Structure formats: structure tokens, C-alpha cells
Amino acid sequence: MEHKKSNENAGRRQFLTGVIAAGAATAASSVGTIAPVSAADAPARVPSALPPSAKVAAAETSTPRELARVKGIPGSDFMVDVIKSLDIKYLPSNCASSFRALHESLINYGGNTKPEFLTCMHEESAVAMAHGYFKIAGKPLLTLCHGTVGLQHATMAVYNAWCDRVPVIVVGGNDLDAAYRPPGVPTFHSAQDINAIVRDYTKWDDTPVSLQHFSQSFVRAYKIAMTPPYGPVAISLDAGLQQEPMKDHGAKPYVPRYVPTAPPQGDTGAVKEAARLLAQAQNPVIVVDRAARTAAGVGLLVQLAELLQAKVIDQGGRMNFPKTHYLSSPPTAVNGADVIIGMELSDFWAVVNSFTDNGEHGGIGTNGTRIKPDTKLISISSVELNTKANYQDFQRYQVVDVPMAADAEATLPALIEAVKSAIPNERKAAIAARGEAARKTYAENKARTRQAAALAWDASPISTARLVMETYGQIKDLDWSLVASEGNVSNWPVRLWPMEKYHHWLGRSGGYGVGYGAPASIGAALANRDLGRFSVSIQSDGDLMYAPGVLWTAAKHKIPLLAVMHNNRGYHQEVMHVQRLANFRNRPVNLGGDMGPVGTSIERPDIEYHKLAESMGWWAKGPIKDPAQLGPALKEAIAVVQSGQPALLNVWTQPR
């Protein structure tokens, strides 16, 4: 896109010409040194008075020193100045020619710090690493993608970040100038509009055509990504703009200063009305998904819940509410509610309705309500400010009595104050009694959950409850962080671990794109490494096999992580879908010799994940099938992780 006047083509294009010319000249000169010269043609020899100095001798006999073929300050050096202004710590990327100039500037001019290049083996892994990193560090990472094929690889991870409201700065290299770009692969890997493939699930994208445009776009992209609702952004970066030197247009391009945008708060009138409804309610219930963006958000939710003595259902998009708190409640708590406030929910409909995939109504299943007809609904959600048409992750339409297009965490302080003012004195005894009842229910639920975990305790393959609790037993005295739990382990970590701190649980992928767990947990472990925390993941088999090369990235960059595998040898999310349809059609399912329906099992041969991890520099052990062997193996693995290396245990588990 860089405008190229004829006399300016001495930029990038002349570089290529220069390479060819230099090669030809070198070849000619070498030929000259060895060509025979006749004695008759030779000039009379004049002896030198002095032998040549070392410098003269070197100049006459060695290869001439290479001069920079590109004059002036490279445009990509200026880009590095812009990137550094935003204090981006890491750059997980898979190398590619379309951003070679920026790559060179980052590691040489930029010294490979802030950002430090992390060698990735798949763009999906790079974006997912940035996704996991943000959920611990609260700061976005930059990733560079090859313009077409690289961005195509990255798309699922970008979609996950979009659905999970996580900022990632994606920069795709592209060679826009079709008249001058090299033929062949660089042409296949360029497009008119590379960002089109991610436009439906990024907050913003741009294609800068000058260095000044780049600096403004990059800072703008960062600012948009970091304004709630957070989300990924994309910048298409022209190869010419990166490679050519800065042009003298008079004023030097400047780097705009980044000033964070204050997140949107709920309208004062709406907050007041919500507080009135909550204060008057007989049985208010709080439902949260991504309400807490920071550790402070957890504290605010505790304040609100205790003020109202309202049960809290944490859907687990983040660690919103301590699991050890007596107001922490299961999803069924909505059943008797008269007021429900939902905060940063992606699916309010499913909170108050049910769907049963039972083949009725012509195969589409049945819907039902889970709440009383006169229940008042309040919503605070920033996602209402940022919806798109094509990918509709906002789910079914739900009528809400008090909807606020606002950020929940930013609105909570005002809501808490409004509720304090709205609670009449005569309601305070009833509210306190509600709290006492909640304490009793919480204790009963806790005992019931633990008894359920005791079932199949000694089974082999190992029960998911045992897997989870053996792991917790070994890390409980550390400053632990469960960075991912992929595959379905019946939510045992959330049900059994005393999660209290924001970093104890990071939530899931957002878009349910399988392949998130391994790279996101490594990205989060990187952030935890810098904070001195211990990272652990429950790693499922199917998830790991999408892009296992990220294991090498963790070993290469010394990212300590304990990955405990939930190896149930199948895609169990899919198993029952096929079985269900076979049953609806009243015919036995074809197992094809496996345990699950054809196409859903990962067995025969069984994958030796411990060997896979070992081959990429991890300490690993397995397969562990006997529950008695799990504790000792975990001890060994934890010692390795504490020494700064990643470790993996391949554990054969029950399906869920």
C-alpha cells in the first residue's frame, strides 16, 4: 500500500535488484582474478618501497565489507518504537516472510525485549497463549501472523478470544502492491483485505498505509481492545511499509500516548431501579459469568451478595465469587428467585430456561422455564455495546426488565451504594435470616458433593473426582492457579477446590473451540511464572492433539506448568450425540470395535502422551491407570515444575 513514485522504487524493489547486481559483480570480479593475462599486455612493474599494511592487505585480499543496502531508518524500526510504547512483554508467533522486516527490527533494533519473541509452531497456539496470558496478567500480548495462511490458522483462537472477551493484538503481514510483490508464494500469501477473515469476531481492524498511520492505528487498536468489553483486534501490515526506510516528509512521525478509556458504567436511573428491586426482593439471586475482570471485582461481588444475603451462581467464565463462601450456590438456585440480576452473561436465556435435547418437537427438543412467571430480571452487560450479526454468541433473546449496557465491575460500586440506601430497616432481619438459611444449604450441598466424589474412588481408569483431588492434595500449600481445565471432568475443580482468589480459576475458552487448553494454559503459566505462582492444568487428550507443538514452545522458553491429563481416550462431547441419534432412530450404534461410536474414540492405538511430551523437552510420566500411583507421580512432577520446567502426567481416566 506504500505509495511508490518511480524515483522511490529505489526502496524495497531496488534492494532485490541490488542483490542480483551484487551477485553478478562478485561473480565477474572473481572471474577477473583468475583470468590469464599476457606478458605483453602487462604494464611495467614498479616495486613498492614498503610492504602493504595489514589494513591495506586486508582491503586488497578479503571480501569487501558489506554496506547497508537500505539507506536510512527502516520503517519497521519505527514500528518497534510504537510497540515498545505500550509495554507489551511477549510476542508469541510463528515466523513468516510477510513480517520479516518487523521481525528483524524487533530482535535486533528492539533487542528482543518487550516484546520478547516466543517461538510458536502454530498461529492458533500463539493467539491462545496470548489469550491465557491476559487472563492472569491483565495485559494483552501481540502476535504476528503470516497474512493469509497464518491468519487462517489463527482464526479459531481469535474466535475463542472474542467469545471470552479477551484482548489480543493480532498483526498480519501482507504484501499489498501486486505490481511489485515477488511472484509465487508471496503472492499466494497476500490478499486485498486479509482482515476480512476475522472481521466478524474482532472489535476493530485496520490497514495502515503510512508509518504515521501505523502508529495511530496500533495505539488505537490497543485502546479499543482494552476498553470493556475487551476483545481481539487486527492490523494488516504491508511488507513494503515495514521494509522501506522512513521518508522525509518534514515532521517525523510521532507515537501517540496511550491513555486508557474508562469503562462504561450503568445509567444512574437504571442502577437505582435495580437496587430498589433487589432490596425489596424476598429471594434475590445473583448470576455471574465474566463479571469480575480483576481481583477487585471478586471483592465487590462479595460485598453485594452479603449486603443482600443473596445466593450467587457463578457460571465460571472467570473466578467471580469464592467457592468457599456460604452464598455460593448451584444453578438450581434460580428456581425460587423473585429477582435475578445477571452480570456479563453471554446467555441469560439459558439461566432462566431449560432445553432438553430429547428428539421431541420433530427432533428439535423441548424448552421449559426454570423460574416463576413474575420473576424480575436485571442485566448488566457490556457485550450489548459490541454485538455483530454474523457470529451470534449472544444466544436466544431474553426479555429483561432492567437491562444496562454497561460494564459490571465498573457499575458494582454504584450499585452497592444504591442497594445500601434502598434497604429499609424493616427488611434487615429478613435479609439476615436469608443468610442463615443459605449457610445451612451450603453445608448440605458441600457434604453431598463430597459423597458424590467418593463414588468410584478406587476405580481404574481413575475417576475424575480422584484425579482432581489427588492433584489438589499435592498443590494445596502452594500459591496455585488452575489455568485451564479442558475436557469434561464433571466440574470437580470448581465443586471441590477452595477457589477464593481471582487467579485460582481462569474460566474456559469462550467459544468452545477445542485446542484452547494446551496453549492457553502455557500462556497463563508464562504470566504466573513472572509472578512466582504455580500453574496447573487439567489437560484433555483431544484438546492436546489439535496443536501439540506448543509443548515444545513451553520447554524452549522454560515455562513451568504441571499438565495433568484427563485422558479418557475419546471425544466425549460427541459420543452421546451419535448414541442419542441412533437411539432416536431405534437402531444400535456402530462401534467399529471401539468403546464409543465410530469416529468418536481416540484408541487403538492409544496415544502415548508422555512420550510425545518427552520428545519436546518435558518431564513426563504415564500412562497412570492405578489411582494409588497418582499421588507419588504428582509429587515427582511438582518438584520438576518447581525447578522451572514443564511436566506432564498421562492419566487414564473415566469418561467424565
Next chain:
Amino acid sequence: MLNIRWLAATSMAAVFMVSHVNTFAADAGNAVRGKTAYVKNGCWQCHGFVGQGGIAGPKLAPEPLPLAALSAFVRNSRGPMPPYMEAVLPNEELADIHAYLQSIPKAADYKSIPLLNQP
């Protein structure tokens, strides 16, 4: 909702049991064959290999429902679990599965398991 529907279906099954109890008057299932049938018919997918249950399906063992009630539920489920008709799961196999579930010993009290008895 899953639990409520399941309980409702179980109650319905109990009523159904009264009229169909003769079908399973002699519960002559074989636990060894039942374990094979349990896996072959995909019960493990939601209920685990020893009927312990999980997030996708309730526990089936120990102490399973009586065979007639289990059968009524399996044949007539309108909840999250798809119904298994006789063409898919013959009566004999269902009886064997029930025998297998009956053979699964009771779990220990969680208070006796140190990892589950932490504050």
C-alpha cells in the same frame, strides 16, 4: 432442571413399574455379561464405568433402582437421556446391566477419605 426432570421421570417409572413388574419377575441377570453390555450400549458415556455418574448423568450405582423401574425409565425416557428401545437394548441385556449395577459395592463415607475430608 436435569435433576428435576430425572426425578419426575423416575416417579413416572415407578408407576409404570406396577403394570410391568411381571416382565422382570425373575431378575436373573448376569453381572459379568452385564458389565460388557453396559459398555457396549454406551451407559458408561454419561454414568461412568462403575455407574458413579457425573455432570452428564446421575449415579446408577451402588444401590440401583429396581429393575422394573430402571427398565421403565430406560424405555420411556423423555429427558436428557435418550430412550433405549428393545431393538437397541434387549431385555436380557438390560437385566444383565442391572445385575452388574447391583454388584457394584457401596462407596466409602467421604469422611473416611482424607482428600475429601479437608476443610
